[in-house]
Amino acid sequence: MRGGMRNAMPEQPADIRNKNFEEVALGYTKEMAVDEAQRCLNCPKPRCVEGCPVNVEIPKFIKAVAEENFAEAIKILKRKNSLPAVCGRVCPQENQCESKCVLGIKGESVAIGRLERFVADYARENGLDAVEAGEITPKGKKVAIVGSGPSGLTAAGDLAKLGYEVTLYEALHDAGGVLMYGIPQFRLPKEIVQHEIKALKDLGVKIVVNAVIGRTFTIKELMEEEGFDAVYVGTGAGLPYFMQIDGENLNGVYSANEFLTRVNLMKAYQFPKVATPVYVGKKAAIVGAGNVAMDAARTAKRLGAEHVYIVYRRGEDEMPARKEEIHHAKEEGIELRLLNNPVRILGDDKGWVNGLECVKMELGEPDASGRRSPVEVKGSEYVLDVDMVVMAIGQGPNPLIKQTTPELEVNKRGNIVANEVGATSIPGVFAGGDIVTGAATVISAMGAGKRAAQAIDEYLNNL
């Protein structure tokens, strides 16, 4: 037993990586992974498993790593988590499994996420994660999945393995949802997402891109005309919010979704080799402090912005982004302007941003969410000198499906109402992921897809 401190993650140096789009964290070597795995106590009542939203059998897969049986390790992981290479990179483990690990009480918890990533990468690179086809018995029923984010991908995979004929409809030209258009290459290489999508195709899942459900087909048409017996809606939280302050329509103001989509999905960082342009200022203010804001800030830095400010109305402890990403961002030279709230955006006579007026804030009493709520300091307004502003204050549900499916019940924020296994107000229509919960995490979206796949199987067996 080693206890103590975890193995450090090899990384690109901060002042080099903040100029390129290569992955920041390089991953454990086999030796590091085996060494790290040997720290695990293999607890009889593993608390880490309770902390995992999909209850991965953590000590079991770690034991396999310690024994250098990586084929077994990937099998154990994939039983509960169909996208371990993704989750190992982007899950907020510090609030989930790792926060519960007993080793964390006296020293550092086992680096569960890094081990998960190592196993998935090792398996992919060595062909250990190929699905064993041939075991599947066709059920003769068809399921449509709407949206190809982590939720839709998971549901599609599980249903295909159960023997259903699965078609996945995606509005954009590439499948993957936020994993493709939102989370940048330097945190989640797109080749990994594409590898998972190829695995789905190998399972027989038919992927139809450029299909905007609600427009190309309505949900009703999928069931009544296209012959689907059930539908799973995993359309995410894709609608960007703006602050509704003056100056948001000036040139040089982006939603984080637009900025990141131009760079990730449309690869504008290769402009002019690719045709999609992106504007990047010399001094950029990113409004918000979640993962989306960190990604936008670090992307702006990589594209040449000299100063990048995170403008956030609360304090550092309240920042919702993963701790690791805040740490990475600071290392890369992102400047935090905490306890600052934007009041309006200023522009020049040609309609371009040239300043962000902010008011300083101080922390007051805890609010409903338990976070201390910020209050304005009267008369503290000042202008932050910027020529680019990115709004990263959250996303809501896209209203298209609701508008074209009036019978589908939604709550007042526009999220689809579904029970714990994803059943909605329409028989045979299930939903999960961000479209139900509001913007959340990759793993919770995956978990919802998994539970819904089970529920759809039961529903269709009883039909």
Add this chain to the structure above:
Amino acid sequence: MAKILFMQNLAPSIYEFVVDAPLVAHKCQPGQFVMVRTDEYSERIPLTIADFDREKGTITLIVQAVGNTTQHLCESFKEGDDILDIAGPLGQPSHMKNFGTVVVVGGGIGVAPVYPIARAYHELGNKVISIIGARNKDLVIWQDKMAAISDEVIVTTDDGSAGRKGFVTDPLREMLEAGAKVDLVLAIGPVIMMKNVAATTKPFEVPTTASLNTIMVDGTGMCGGCRVMVGGENKFACVDGPEFDAHQVDFANLVMRQQMYKNQEVLEYSCGGHCRCVEE
């Protein structure tokens, strides 16, 4: 993939494409558009569905080569080639009913998106008066097709080389000043034209719609890049529009936002970019 089944040059730098897009054709309504990505280097650009044939599963696109992607499509693609991605139909369909008398105004290439809407108005029993405007006679497109579905067609050109000399707003203003009963005006064309049509009809309180050609990225409501101020509220043209009440649109903001990439694109693509000379 969508195969180009037919392609022809209609006017200088304006091309007609008939493409195989059965999923779009089976469902589209007048007023809707598609997002097109020509190849893996391309932008996603919005193009209006100018015509469609549900049985053959085809849609017609009319494209004016104005920049990188449109030039690439018009100059490098030929019949039989595949367009990589076509997504749609997108946007709110035009509001359809029997209004009475409708004046449709198409400026330049705007005639193409006007056509399916005007045809539907006509089929619903509206009296359709079409005003087609262009810089000169070579740039007048689809006059015959418009004539076939209109009760009256008026052509204007800036230089008088076809129809009457002047702008589309001239006959429109005369009509309104003469007290003609007009129940709806629809304008599609350059922003400046739509703005002037709105200004012309405003004093007469004639309901006026314009179809806005904002810059778009996804076309599904996900990025907000297409936002425009309409009646003091921010709207996403791709999902809330593209048609809006022209009297409520902040055209100055629209013009300003369309300029966002002008310097960058003109600078980088002095050749038009489609030759991919910049690739290395």
